[in-house]
Each structure stands twice: as structure tokens, then as C-alpha cells.
Amino acid sequence: MNDRPTRVLSGIQPSGTKHLGNYFGAMRQFVALQEEYPGECFYFIADYHALTTLRDAEALRSSVLELAATYLAIGVDPDKAALVRQSDVPEVTELTWLLSTVTGMGLLERATSYKDKVAKGISPNAGLFLYPVLMASDILIYDATLVPVGKDQIQHLEMAQDMGTHFNEAFGAEALVRPEWRLSKFAKVPGTDGEKMSTSYGNTIPLFETGKKLKKIVGRVVTDSTPLGEPLNPDDCNVFALLKLFVDDAGLEELDGWYRSGKRDGEPFGYGHAKQRLAQEIEAHFAPARARREHLLAHPDEVEQVLRRSADRARAIAQKTIARCKRACGLA
Ligand code: ADP
Ligand code: TRP
Numbered sequence: 001m002n003d004r005p006t007r008v009l010s011g012i013q014p015s016g017t018k019h020l021g022n023y024f025g026a027m028r029q030f031v032a033l034q035e036e037y038p039g040e041c042f043y044f045i046a047d048y049h050a051l052t053t054l055r056d057a058e059a060l061r062s063s064v065l066e067l068a069a070t071y072l073a074i075g076v077d078p079d080k081a082a083l084v085r086q087s088d089v090p091e092v093t094e095l096t097w098l099l100s101t102v103t104g105m106g107l108l109e110r111a112t113s114y115k116d117k118v119a120k121g122i123s124p125n126a127g128l129f130l131y132p133v134l135m136a137s138d139i140l141i142y143d144a145t146l147v148p149v150g151k152d153q154i155q156h157l158e159m160a161q162d163m164g165t166h167f168n169e170a171f172g173a174e175a176l177v178r179p180e181w182r183l184s185k186f187a188k189v190p191g192t193d194g195e196k197m198s199t200s201y202g203n204t205i206p207l208f209e210t211g212k213k214l215k216k217i218v219g220r221v222v223t224d225s226t227p228l229g230e231p232l233n234p235d236d237c238n239v240f241a242l243l244k245l246f247v248d249d250a251g252l253e254e255l256d257g258w259y260r261s262g263k264r265d266g267e268p269f270g271y272g273h274a275k276q277r278l279a280q281e282i283e284a285h286f287a288p289a290r291a292r293r294e295h296l297l298a299h300p301d302e303v304e305q306v307l308r309r310s311a312d313r314a315r316a317i318a319q320k321t322i323a324r325c326k327r328a329c330g331l332a
Contacts, residue, residue, distance in 0.1 A: 004143065004145055004177060005040065005145075006037050006040060006145050006146050007037070007040045007041075007042070007142060007143055007144050007145050007146065008030075008033045008034075008037050008040060008041040008042065008081075008144065008145075008146045008147070008148065009041075009042040009043070009044075009138070009139055009142050009144035009146075009147055009179075010026060010029075010030060010042075010043055010044075010147055010148050010149060011043065011044040011045065011046045011049075011086065011135075011138055012026065012027070012045065012046060012067060013045075013046045013049050013050050014045050014046065014047055014050050014060065014063040014064045014066070014067040015050045015053065015054055015063055015199070016063075016199035016204075017199075017204070017206045017207075017208075018067070018070050018206070018207050019197055019199070019204035019205055019206050019207060020189050020197060020204070020205045020207065020242070020245065020282070021150065021188075021189040021191070021196070021197035021198065021204065022150075022207075023074065023207055024184065024186040024189050024245050025149075025150030025151075025184055025186055025187060025188070025189055026148060026149055026150050026184065027070075027071070027074055028074070028184065029148040029182065029184045030043050030071075030076055030081070030148060031074060031075040031076060031077075033146070033148060034076065034077055034080040034081040035080070037146075038079075038080040038081075039080065041080060041081035041082070042081065042082045042084060042142050042144065042314060043071060043076055043081055043082070043083055043084070044083070044084040044085065044086050044138065044314075045064050045067050045068055045071075045083075045084070045085050045086060046086050046135075046138070047060060047064050047085060047086050047087050048086050048087050048092070048093065048134060049086070049131060049134060049135070050063070051127065052125060052127040052128045052131060053128075064085060065297070065300055065303060066297065068083060068085070068296075068303045068306070068307060069293050069296035069297050069303055070207070070289075070293055071083055072292065072293075072296055072303065072306065073289040073290070073292040073293035073296060074207075074289045075289070078306045078309065078310065082310035082313050082314050083306050083307060083310045084307070084310045084311060084314045085307050085311065086138065088307065088308075088310075088311035088314070088315070089141070089311065089314050089315050089318045091141060091315065091318040091319060091321070091322045092134070092137050092138055092141050092318065093134070093137075094322055095137040095140065095141050095318075095321070095322055095325060096130065096133050096134045096137040098167065098325055098326075098329060099133050099136055099137055099140070099163045099167060100130060100133050102163065102166040102167050102170045103133055103162075103163055103166065107159060107162060107163075108129055108130070108132060108133070108159075111131075111132050111155065111156070111159070112155055113131070113152070113155070113156070114128060114129060114131065114132075132156050132159045132160070133163065135156050135159075135160060136156075136159060136160035136163040136164070139157075139160045139179045140160065140163070140164050140176045140177070140179070140321070141317070141318045141321045141322065142314065142317050142318065142321070143176075143177040143317070143321060144177070144179050145177060145178075145179055145180065146179070146180055146181075146182055147160075147179050147180070147181045147182065148181070148182045148183075148184065149181055149182075149183070150183070150184070150187055150188070151183060151187040151188050152196070152198075153181070154181060154183075157179065157180075157181040160179055161178055161179065164176040164177070164178055164179070165178070167325070167328075170329075171328040171329050172328075173324075173327075173328035175321075175324045175325045175327075175328040176321075176325070186245060189242075189245065190238055190241050190242065191203025191204060191205070192204075192205065192217070192218075192220045192221045192222065192238070193222050193238075194222055194238045205217055205218065205242070205282065207286050207289070207290075208286055208289070208290045208293060209282075210283050210290070211283075214279050214282060214283060215275075215276075215279045218275050218278050218279040218282070219275060221238050221239050221242065221275060221278070222238055223237060223238065223239060223271040226270070226271070227270070228262075228268045228269075228270035228272070229262045229263070229268030229269070229270065230262045230270075231259070231260055231261060231262045232259040232260070232262060232269075232270070232271070233259070233260075234255065234256050234259040234260070237259070237271075237274070239271060239274045239275055239278055240255070240259065240274065242278055243255060243274065243277065243278055243281065246278075246281035246282070246285055247281065255274070255277075258273075259274070
């Protein structure tokens with residue numbers, strides 16, 4: 001089953017505003033991969049997963065629409081990639097059950113994201129504990145071979161590989177295909193505090209913010225207290241690390257010079273200037289996507305149409321996989 005042509009799959013939870021970490025760590029690769037593997041890409045909105053933490057039907061519905069619009073706005077092209085709402089493919093939950101019966105408790109107890117959440121005082125529901133099984137099912141149900149993600153998802157990917165292998169071994173069948181992961185060049189984008197940017201750390205820079213609000217957020221990026229005009233070290237600067245996401249090599253070389261000399265065109269240069277540049281870069285970079293997203297949010301029927309079309313394609317594949325798995329384990 002593993003000499004298959006490449007099939008790409010990835011998903012994102014609809015909760016929270018999408019940020020630079022999501023884009024540079026994951027979503028940008030989605031767009032690149034649809035050019036490499038047109039017709040073989042599946043990107044989805046993990047709304048079942050979101051239910052492990054969200055208890056507000058209206059909020060869930062609107063964040064699903066928002067994420068779908070964001071995917072399309074940043075360049076996911078429905079002619080090349082399916083854009084699937086996870087819950088439109090209920091076979092995913094059926095496979096989750098099958099996989100849970102071949103998955104040891106120990107494997108799930110070792111999941112760092114689960115342990116982190118429990119350590120933070122969240123009282124876990126069984127869904128949160130089973131999160132990696134649902135995620136494995138997302139991947140395995142489409143016979144995906146390549147899963148673009150950020151670094152924090154690698155353990156989940158390893159678990160998905162294990163679950164697929166365990167299922168095949170338990171039933172002596174080649175029912176599930178082994179997936180591999182792919183990391184982006186920016187696998188760990190720093191947040192405003194220099195730690196990994198993450199919704200749960202409150203250190204994010206959102207993709208579509210503009211003007212004063214964006215400047216205020218960028219203003220929070222932590223720097224040392226070197227005074228204006230003194231030499232700065234770009235290798236140890238959170239603002240510079242974020243500028244690297246946007247600025248090409250020639251531009252970075254120029255910035256590097258301003259940092260190390262503390263001067264730009266003979267005038268004093270400091271962190272304030274670097275932050276101003278960062279805010280400009282972010283606003284300009286996402287301007288076209290921001291306009292497309294606004295259009296889509298005002299026309300939710302266009303988004304819904306894409307989701308419906310994608311669901312039909314996705315379900316056809318999922319039904320074949322689940323039939324294969326049920327046959328393998330003796331279900332009707
Ligand atoms: P969050 O930590 O904000 O909740 P998610 O866990 O929903 O983000 O991540 C969605 C996708 O974005 C995943 O593939 C994840 O690996 C990637 N990602 C999230 N934050 C970062 C980051 N700071 N750097 C690189 N990739 C990231
Ligand atoms: N756990 C992923 C995240 O938090 C989202 C996700 C769910 C996913 N199912 C997936 C990612 C399958 C890749 C493949 O970002």
C-alpha cells in the first residue's frame with residue numbers, strides 16, 4: 001500500500017484567530033503543495049477536534065466559516081485542493097473507534113500536548129484524551145502519505161503512524177497507508193515573548209490585523225533595553241526573527257547592517273524602527289488575502305459551496321477506507 005502516489009493532507013482547528021505561526025509553520029506549505037500535487041491535496045477544518053474545548057454552537061459555526069474563508073483567502077484553490085469540514089465526513093469518527101481499540105492507553109498517556117493541558121489545570125474530557133486518535137483517523141481515512149505541519153505536531157504524526165501499523169498488524173491486513181510528515185522552513189515561529197507563537201500562550205500576531213491595532217501588538221514584541229542609536233545584535237532579537245519571515249536576503253543584509261551599527265543613513269536606528277518595519281511588512285504581505293477574506297465573509301454561500309463540493313470528494317474516499325477496515329476486522 002505504500003508505493004502510492006503522494007497524497008497530501010493537513011488540518012487546523014477552527015478555534016482562535018489564525019496567526020503568523022499558523023501561516024508560516026503550516027498554511028503557506030498547503031498552498032505550495034497544491035501546485036506540486038494538484039488534485040491530491042486535502043485540507044480540512046477540525047471542527048470535531050474543536051468540540052474538545054468549545055461549548056458554543058454559534059461560535060463554532062462562525063469560526064468554521066472564518067477558517068474556511070482564511071484558507072481560501074491565503075490561496076488554497078478548490079480546483080487543486082479539497083477544503084473539507086471534518087464533520088462533513090462522519091466516517092472519520094467511525095475509524096476513530098476502530099483505531100482506539102488497537103491503541104494502548106500508554107501511547108495516549110505519553111502525548112505531550114495532553115500532558116501540558118492537564119498540567120495547566122484543564123480538567124480533561126475523554127475527547128481530549130482521544131484527540132490523537134481522531135487526528136490519526138483524519139490522516140489515515142484519506143490514505144494520506146504526506147502531512148505538512150509545524151514541529152509541535154510531530155508526536156501526533158508518530159502516533160498516527162503507530163496506530164496505522166497496529167491496525168494492519170492486528171488484523172493481518174494492509175488496510176491503512178503510512179503517512180510521513182513535512183516541516184516548513186519556519187517550523188517554530190516565535191511569539192511576541194520569544195516563545196513559540198501559540199493561541200494558548202497569548203503571544204500571537206494575527207494575520208489580518210492592520211493600522212494602530214497591529215502596531216500595538218507588534219509593539220509588544222520583547223526586546224532588551226539597548227538605547228536608540230547603539231549597536232544591536234540581530235541574532236538575538238525577536239523582532240529580527242519575525243522580520244526574517246517577510247524580508248528577502250538582500251533586505252535582511254541591509255537590516256543586519258543597521259542593527260550592528262545602530263545607524264540607518266547616518267541617523268540613529270533602534271528597535272522602534274525595526275518594529276515599525278515589521279508592522280508595515282505584515283500589513284502589506286497580507287493585504288490581498290485580507291481583501292479576499294473580507295469578500296468571502298460577506299458571501300458565506302460561496303464558501304459553503306466549496307465545502308459541499310469538497311465533502312463529496314472526501315467522503316467517497318473515506319467510505320472506501322472504512323469499508324476496507326471493517327472488512328479487515330470482521331464487521332459487516
Ligand atoms: P496554536 O498553538 O495557536 O493553537 P495550532 O496548534 O492550532 O496553533 O496549530 C495549527 C498549525 O499551525 C499546526 O500545523 C502547527 O504546527 C502550526 N503552528 C502553530 N504555531 C506555530 C508556530 N509558532 N510555528 C510554526 N508552526 C506553528
Ligand atoms: N492537531 C492539529 C493542530 O492542532 C490539527 C489537526 C487535526 C491535524 N487533525 C489533523 C493536523 C490531521 C494534521 C493532520 O494543529
